[in-house]
Amino acid sequence: MSVTVPVGTEPGVPDRTRRVPAHDAPPEDPRQRRRNLLGRLDVKVSPYLYISPFFLVFAVVGLFPLIYTAYVSVHDWHLIGGQGEFVGVQNYLDVVQQPRFMTALRNTFSIFLLSSVPQVIAAIVIAAVLDANLRAKTFWRMGVLLPYVVAPVAVALIFSRLFADQAGMINSLLGTVGIGPIRWHADPLSSHVAIATMVNFRWTGYNALIFLAAMQAIPRDLYEASVIDGASRVRQFFSVTVPLLRPTVIFVVITSTIGGLQIFDEPRMFDQLGQGGADRQWMTVTMFLYELGWGAQKSFGRAAAVAWILFLIIVVIGLINFAITRRIASTAQPGSESRRRSRAAARSAARNIEKGGLR
Amino acid sequence: MRTTRKRTLALTAGVAGMALVASACGGGDGTETGEGGESEGGESTEEITLTVATFNEFGYEELVEEYMELHPNITVEHKKAATANEARDNLNTRLAAGSGLADIEAIEVDWLTELMQFSDKFVDLSDPEVEGRWLDWKVDAATTADGMLMGYGTDIGPEAICYRSDLFAAAGLPTDRAEVATLLEGDWENYFTVGEQFVASSDSAWFDSAGATYQAMVNQLENAYEEDDGTVIGLEGSEVEDLYYTVLEASVDRELSAHLAQWSDDWFAAFQSGNFATMACPGWMLGIIEGNAAGVTGWDIADVFPGGGGNWGGSYLTVPTQSEHPEEAKALAAWLTAPEQQIKAFNSKGTFPSQVAALESEDLLSATNEFFNNAPTGEILANRAEAVTATPFKGANYFAIHTTVADGLTRVDVDQTDDPASSWEKTLQAFQELGLQ
Structure with a gap:
């Protein structure tokens, strides 16, 4: 997974309040x-x-590779041999017709759902706990971030040992409570669960800290007001915390979608061969890309085609995310910018509650 | 890591390095101790760093130290990859990227040929001084059509059978290595039949993995996947298909396999738990068994191999043209692959030398291995090397095709997600996707 800097509206929007008084000057x-x-x-x-500077750097390390990849994807292109003939969309057709492409898509989405959904839920809960008045706050907060510091490859090495089919610790622990050995490296769903566990281990704490920051921006008087209204902690969490976290949830969901669909390190390190299993049980789209480009076929053209297909998939999912976000925003309240508006709403709600409380 | 200095200086160092190789190789018959002073006089004292990338166990740890003592101005960094596949991926990626390779890259014979298409990315190592150093077939495999020598041979992998004498005893089989050799003498069917006897009176499996056993069998075929001119044979109805079904019948129906994928965490762990009693055992495997079975007693090695002799693997040292110090790297590669050094590597990790002089050397023939119950491993492996009759042709597509079959075996033997027939269908599909026919 990777974190992308949100190309948000705030820094880029020119300040409209400062206009040049051109016509006033004689x-x-x-x-x-x-x-x-x-x-x-x-x-x-x-x-x-x-x-x-951002856009210049982006043009060099983002836009150029993107366009160059498109150029490679319409050519016969060997890993070591280099550029060959122009072949049009042949690479795309070849790739889509390979059954492994569908396997890779299935695996990617399965691992993505198994990691992102529990991750976001767990992160919100952990953040809520950290938001409470704890002793040694910084210690706990650093604690949840610690897994994030560990390199993904190291995480994968440790976890793949834990999840070993015959000699793994997890299976022997499960054995003591009578659950038969789970075939982590054979059954597709089990392998996805194992890989999602690695991803969750690494990213839950990171997301929890993002949620924590958002939670601390929620005005405290809202909580006071809800306490006066007799709300329990649980009610507070669902009626005050979660609704006001919505913009942050959307941000986290988008970043984890982008990262989740590009997952590579963890599944690649999951066994000794790194090809996603003999039946490609846990081969993700990026691993498929790698296999095409660097494996037996050594076809950069096909690998580039997969890269572009993956890019388009992410764009489509990004658009769906955006549409859902707009829906949520418009059903909540008509307006332009969700975050600022919900803050304002929160504030006015707080005022109302306060007034109600005083009355 | 590397430091770039003046070209002229590098050139002088290179010439001096060559002189050193020449003198070192001239002393191949045992007079190498004399030239120490001579080489120090002639060689540049420029401080350089050479990197050597190997995989598994080459037994070079002490040799690298020794080389640095002989050449105080050269720092040698030794990078070891855990598996040959990992090393191959790394090599391909960096070869394509055009940078990042070590000065000396070890390559395995299985993927040597696919790299020979790109021989211009490697330094030509041919040199009159190393002529006749190796077994002919070892050199031929690494020589391109236009006479360029891609790599210096390091080891070969003559295969014997390694076995656990304690498990044999418990199952009522003979334990003495000569008796075991007599017992297993014959074809693969005999090996499997003895395996059935063993499995009937033991909790352990007979061999570690269907994939490894298949590997041993396929290395006895002259043309497994490709004709001598490189034409792909195709898998359907081939000898390979027969082997595939034979191995899986032995592994699954006759329950001889421990269902482990070679090099997996489970496989490494099984050396400690004693899940299997025998394995096909090329020279370089001795070091791997010893390392992973530390503390386990009972390993031994028998001078026998089913179906005649067999060779599995063996490697070469190459110098990519990316290297900033190709001459020094070539000198180091030549030094490491000289018979004297290769015998030391053999004594350290069991990598069996491919050098003619080393094969006749008393040092090698008298070598014993304490871990393997003091077996005369030098003599046994030399016998096994003599027994090798087939020189399998491995063309540019060998590795790619072999992987599709190996995946098929893993699906049935390890994952148990398919039966042999459905897994074979998937192998054929994957083979077709390679687009070789």
């Missing part, structure tokens, strides 16, 4: 006019200059 001498022009340029151009 006609002046050339020097004055030049200064005026510079001033206008300053206002109009400099915001773009300030944000340009």
Whole structure:
């Protein structure tokens, strides 16, 4: 999984409150006019200059590879041999017709759902616990972040040993309570659960900290008001905390979707061969890409085609996410920007409750 | 890691390095102790770092130290990959990227040929001084059509049978290595039949893995997957299909396999738990068994191999053109693969030398291995090397095709998600996707 910097609206939006009073100025001498022009340029151009480093870097490490990959995907392209003939969409057709492509899609979505859903739920709960008045707060907060510091490959090495079919610790523990040995490396769903466990181990704490930060931004008077109204802790959690976390939940869901669909390290390190099992039980789309490009076929063209297909899938899912977000936003309250609005709503709600409480 | 210095200096060092190789190799018959002073006089003192990338156990740890003592200006970094597959992936990736390879890359014979298509990415190592150093077939395999030598041979893998004498005793089989050799003398069917006797009176399995057993059998075929000119034979109705069904019948129906995938965590752990009694055992496997079965007593090695002799694996040292110090790297590769050094590696990890002089050496023939009940491993493996009759042809697609069959075996033997027939269908499908026919 990877964290992408949200290309949010806030930093990029030019500040509309500061307008240049161009028409108010009387006609002046050339020097004055030049200064005026510079001033206008300053206002109009400099915001773009300030944000340009991000876009320049993005163009080099994001956009260029994206376009170049598209170029590679329509050619016969050997890993070591290099560029061959132009073949059009042949690579895409070849890839989609391989049954392993569907297997890879199935595995990716299965691992993604098994990791993201429990992860978000667990992260919210952990954040709520950390948000309570605990002793040694920083210790606990650092504690949940600790798994994130461990390199994914190290996590995968340790977990694949724990999940070994015959000699693994998890199976011997399950054996003591009478559950037969689970075939972690043979059965597709079991292998997905094992891999999702690695992902969750690494990312739950990280997401919990994001939720914690959002929770601490929730005005405390809301909680006070709900206490006065007689709400229990559980009721508070569901009626105050969760609704106000909605924008953060959406952010976390989007980032974990992007990361989850690109999952590679954990499944690759899950066995000694790194090809996703003899029947490709846990081969994800990125591993399929790797196998095409670096495995027996050594076809960069096909690998690039898979990369583009994966990109399009992520875009589609991103759009679905966006649509759902807008739906949620519009059913909640008409307006433009969900986060600011829900804050405002919270504040006014708080005021109302306060008033109600005082009355 | 590496430091770039002036070209001229590197060149001088290179020439000096070559002189050193020449003198070192001239002393192949045992006079190598004399040239120490001479080489130090002629060689550059530029500080350089050479990296050597190997996999599994090459037995180079002490040799690397020794080389650094002989050459105080050279620092040698030894990187070991856990498996040959890992090393192959790494090599392919970095070869494609054009940077990041070690100065000396070890490659396995199974994927040597697929790299020979890209011989321009490697330094030509042919040198009059190393001519006649190796067994002919070892050199031929690494020589391209236009006479370039891709790599210096390190070891070969003549196969014997390693067995657990304690488990044999418990099951009422003979334990003495000569008697075991007589017992297992014959074809694979005989090996499997003895296995059935063993399994009937033991909790352990007969062999570790269907994949490993198949590997041993396929290495006795002259043309398993490809004709001598490189044409792909195809899997349907081939000798390979027969072997596939034979191995799976022995593994599953006759219950001889411990159902382990070689190199998996379970496989490594099984050396401690004694899940299986025998395994096909090329020279380089001795070090792996010893390392993973530490504390287990009873391992022994018998001078026999079903179906005649067999060779499994064996490696080469290559110098990629990416190397910044190709001459020094070549010198180091030549030194490491000289008979004297290879015998030391054999004594350390059991990697059996491919050098003619080493095979006749008294040091090798008198070598015993304490872990394997003081077995005369040198003599046994030399006998096994003589018994090798087939020189399997491994073309550019060998590795790719072999993987599809190995996956098929794993699905039935280890995962048990398929029966032999349905798994074979999937293997054929994967083979077709390779687009070789």
